[in-house]
Amino acid sequence: MKPVVSIVMGSRSDLPTMKATGEVLKEFGLAYEIRIMSAHRTPEAVEEYAKSAKDRGIQVIIAAAGGAAHLAGVIAASTTLPVIGVPIQSKALNGLDSLLSIVQMPGGIPVATVAIGSAGAKNAGILAAQMIALADEAMAQKLVAYKQAMKEKVLADSIVVDFE
Numbered sequence: 001m002k003p004v005v006s007i008v009m010g011s012r013s014d015l016p017t018m019k020a021t022g023e024v025l026k027e028f029g030l031a032y033e034i035r036i037m038s039a040h041r042t043p044e045a046v047e048e049y050a051k052s053a054k055d056r057g058i059q060v061i062i063a064a065a066g067g068a069a070h071l072a073g074v075i076a077a078s079t080t081l082p083v084i085g086v087p088i089q090s091k092a093l094n095g096l097d098s099l100l101s102i103v104q105m106p107g108g109i110p111v112a113t114v115a116i117g118s119a120g121a122k123n124a125g126i127l128a129a130q131m132i133a134l135a136d137e138a139m140a141q142k143l144v145a146y147k148q149a150m151k152e153k154v155l156a157d158s159i160v161v162d163f164e
């Protein structure tokens with residue numbers, strides 16, 4: 001299957017966080033590719049990748065980085081595909097640095113920013129599925145079923161007898 005979602009991350013050290021994105025995309029049956037590249041360390045490769053992604057059939061790009069997290073913004077500068085930014089939880093500042101450097105894009109170059117860490121990585125995958133579902137009724141139905149299953153689980157969890 002040709003990948004329709006791209007997961008890009010600034011370093012191999014981001015992989016454990018981004019596992020959550022891969023798991024969600026698999027659950028929705030969405031083919032994805034993973035690339036490690038950096039706006040700082042491999043700027044030419046990032047630009048080339050962003051420019052060619054759409055023509056290769058990619059529909060959504062998920063870009064994760066930590067610290068001075070410029071990767072998502074630099075990718076967004078070179079494509080019209082929707083870019084979702086995942087702030088990695090950094091050691092020094094707990095990911096606040098990553099969050100602010102991804103979310104505060106200048107007008108004209110949007111990056112849809114999710115929460116710091118694994119919850120954000122999971123939501124990035126769901127958000128990508130929701131974007132694709134705009135033109136894919138089968139995917140839209142999978143999202144309805146996903147929400148329903150989540151609701152049923154929470155309702156079942158609420159039948160707690162005691163803390164003991």
Ligand SMILES: Nc1c(C(=O)O)ncn1[C@@H]1O[C@H](COP(=O)(O)O)[C@@H](O)[C@H]1O
Nearest residue numbers: 010011013038039040065066069070071
């Ligand atoms: N923020 C960026 C970019 C970028 O924005 O292009 N490239 C790497 N990084 C981040 O640096 C952190 C530390 O990387 P190393 O673990 O390789 O030292 C990672 O979270 C990565 O995403």
